[in-house]
Amino acid sequence: MSDIGDWFRSIPFITRYWFAASIAVPLIGKLGLVDFRNLLLFPEMVFSRFHIWRPVTATLYFPITPNTGFLYLVNLYFLYHYSTRLETGSFDGRPADYIFMLLFNWICIVLLMIPLIMSVLYIWAQFNKDTVVSFWFGTQFKAHYLPWVILAFNFIIGGSFVNELTGNLVGHLYFFLMFKYPMDLGGRAFLSTPEFLYRFFPNRRGGVSGFGVPPTRRQAPQDNAGGLGGRHNWGQGFRLGGE
Numbered sequence: 001m002s003d004i005g006d007w008f009r010s011i012p013f014i015t016r017y018w019f020a021a022s023i024a025v026p027l028i029g030k031l032g033l034v035d036f037r038n039l040l041l042f043p044e045m046v047f048s049r050f051h052i053w054r055p056v057t058a059t060l061y062f063p064i065t066p067n068t069g070f071l072y073l074v075n076l077y078f079l080y081h082y083s084t085r086l087e088t089g090s091f092d093g094r095p096a097d098y099i100f101m102l103l104f105n106w107i108c109i110v111l112l113m114i115p116l117i118m119s120v121l122y123i124w125a126q127f128n129k130d131t132v133v134s135f136w137f138g139t140q141f142k143a144h145y146l147p148w149v150i151l152a153f154n155f156i157i158g159g160s161f162v163n164e165l166t167g168n169l170v171g172h173l174y175f176f177l178m179f180k181y182p183m184d185l186g187g188r189a190f191l192s193t194p195e196f197l198y199r200f201f202p203n204r205r206g207g208v209s210g211f212g213v214p215p216t217r218r219q220a221p222q223d224n225a226g227g228l229g230g231r232h233n234w235g236q237g238f239r240l241g242g243e
Helices: 002-010 013-032 037-048 056-062 069-088 094-111 113-127 143-158 164-184 195-200
Strands: 132-134 140-142
Touching: 002 013, 013 037, 013 056, 013 069, 013 094, 056 113, 069 094, 069 113, 069 143, 094 113, 094 132, 094 164, 113 143, 113 164, 132 143, 143 164
Parallel strands: none
Antiparallel strands: 132 140
8 A cells, every 4th residue: 555655646746636536526426425417407506506616526527337437547547647747847847837727728628527638638749749659559659649549549439539629629729829829939928827826836946847848939020229119038948849
């Protein structure tokens, strides 16, 4: 048991609690202690019955049955593996930024567990698009294709691709608004981590490191020789997938 405890404590902070909740909530539902189902009545439960916890539990809940148990375990592994790599890699030392990323994706998704996991996996793949990953039966390909391979894989074993496609689209929306558009295309920054999250979860060390880094922001033209009144200088970044 100590080995399991040591392994659990070795999981980074945010992923650890997300992973634990994604086990506890479906287990509680499976045991019948709390009914997390009735997604069709979700608006009535939240706005009429004031079940304000439903948006959170709905994202953590997964209906475990003999037909869905394997799919649940696969997605639980994806949550642990890719959230850990993202939290200790591109968001290393920046818990507030990682929490904001999860909150943004959660607000866009709200009701389902798989899309939130897939959105995290998609963002990790964008940071590490040239990394070669291994999949079933020894197949290897660049991480850039991983979200779409998993979409096809889950379609085969689960019969649907809507959840995976939703997660990929939300992950793309976050990555484009937070990194691609403002940093690489020189556009306006539409997303930024709220200051109150930094107060609760201060940065532990500066910069990004590990598994991938954000793309470079292109140098914006200056409006005058002195640079006064020009676009805000965001500083030098790192090109996605670069050395």
